[in-house]
Amino acid sequence: MSSTLRRGGPLGWLPLTPAVLLLLVFLAGPIGYCVYIAFTNMQLTGTSSTDFVGLANFRRAFSDVNFRNAVWLTLVFTVISSILGQNSLGMALAALMRRASKPVRTVTGIFVIAAWVLPEIVAAFLLYAFFRREGTLNAILGWLHLPTQNWLYTLPILAVSFANVWRGTAFSMLIYSAALNEIPQDVTEAAEMDGATGLRRFWHITLPMIRRSIATNLMLNTLQTLSVFGLIWAMTRGGPGNRSETLPVFMYDQAFLKSFIGYGTAVALLLLLISSLFSAVYLRLIKTEV
């Protein structure tokens, strides 16, 4: 009995079947259905029939100005809020906190992580209240006699990017704190003996040693940021006009407000494609040796 169930034995696959079945039903099934819908003209309302239309949805996407705008804004949002914002700020916080005293570390940690554990929608409303024209930020600026702003209207993509930085920095900070703690003390000491100062030491010693953590963190962050919906929806609804309409918001608008479920799903698949491109780049980063 035990030999038949062993790895490579005739029944070696048996213990795996429940898991595989679950994956097929709950993961592969919906994904397959999703791919199918993307090639149909399914609508939420207005027609009861659904026909197979081949690549029409994809052709429509590539000739759609609003789709191109959404791709562009998605890239802007991802680069600003994830790659530049969360990543660098998380690294800076992690590096600074190593030198800070324990109480400072604790307090900072609590605040940064609090922003991260808040439910997305709560964070979104907080930041909406902070950025809006009658909001907290303008109250503070007014009190300091500085010019006020109306970012949710004039630069909405920047406002939601900042919001995302505020919300997601904790994650990077935690990853980098862990990575920095892994660096052996003697390497740092040796570098000090050779006369490397703070920044140079960071650049030449620390960064290469935590390269893999950086790539992993970038990958997780990017994929998460590419699919941010609730935050943007609650703050700006992709507006005004379509100045903060990233792909997930565009998808929602097409599928549920304009009722083109098929088209919206096709756009979702294209978003998946963009995510996989990013992932491919990061995976290369992780693989290459110094």
Next chain:
Amino acid sequence: MRPTAPLILAAAATVIAAGSLTACGSGSGSDPDTVRIAYQRSTSNKVRIMDNYLATVKKDFEKANPGKKVKLLPIQADENAYYTKIQQMMRSPKTAPDLVYEDTFLINSDIKSGYLAPIDKYLDAWPGWDHFVPTAKTAAKAQDGKTYGVPDGTDTRGLWFNKEIFKKAGLPENWQPKSWAEILDAARTIKKKVPGSIPLNVYTGKGPGEAAVMQGFEMLLYGTGADPLYDAKQRKWVAGGKGFKDSLDFVHTVFKERLGPEQSDALDPNVGTQVQTEWLPDSKLAIDLDGSWLGNQWLPTGGKPWPAWSKVMGQAAMPTQNGQAPGTVSMSGGWTWSIPSKSRNTDLAWKMIQQLQTQKNAVKWTVQGAQIAVRDDVAKDPEYLKSSPGVTFFTSLVKNTHYRPALPVYPQVSSAIGDAMESVTTGDASPEAAAKTYDDQLKTAVGDAIVSKG
């Protein structure tokens, strides 16, 4: 679990902030003794007009039908999210309500999707149906000649203006503009003489949804000439019309000259609630192009009781573009009670509709909901006639009113209009460019059924 579920969850989470989504898909859809009613709850937590009315009818119904239960499913959301939500619910027998409150704006689209059941067999045996005025009987009549809902009122639209601000600006208390130009002139005068107030509100953009398209855009468009949106004779949608560009130009002018609210406020999905409960009662807004129901929030039963409103607020009919015949214009819509085709309790749901439409309840709702009556026995009722000072005026607008094209594709056309309005409001596009974008979106939505009137 459909692949769109995460999206739906995200959307649901965004619109239901306080977890007020009760019993959605709780599987009670098959309980033969419970009638489940889906309706829209206002996003303002002070406004519970519909909720209170339905609660009393629920009590009556449960007393009259021992053993039967009514389950209310309030959906607290803005208009767009509400439509999406009920469509999602009606797609599956597990979640379909037994009774749904449908906007006539959407009803033809939902009928075509097979979401709703025809109710002709019930109507034929119901004496109450004879009380409905002919236009109301066709409100939920589809192209197949069957009827899919019972309307519970209608509405008209016109100009509301604040007499106190008008007095400060030296404008007459019995103001009745004869053309668009006179509206803009009045707004410019107010901007000059009463700084700090908002001269004119025209709903616009994607956020307010159909409110912007109907109260804002179509009130302008239908004053520019015959069949400006859809040519019923040729059965074609109109592209490149001059009236369309002129209407966009009006909106563009309002925001370019800063005669309207701040753009960011105007494009906010909840601007309607703000107008009703803040800007008008606080005398911040001078002229508001809005609906006949506005006063319902100011009644003692409403969300913002405001006893002085009947003295402070005046009403004027919306003029046509240059005063051309018939001189005034209005748009009418309304809501119906419909039975989803996937409901398993159609008989009980119909009983509930009858309960909602007893003469007493019909009057109660028409008054509380600030509706324009669609039944002759309600229109004659003294309680209705004295319900609010605006009733007689807004009922008089019915003679020059227009209905939206009752076609399944209308919601998509409406969405395209919202986009066009938003782009001229923000100044992202000129009226010409926005009209051209609309024509392209129209092609996507309706295919070849287009006639060019450039």
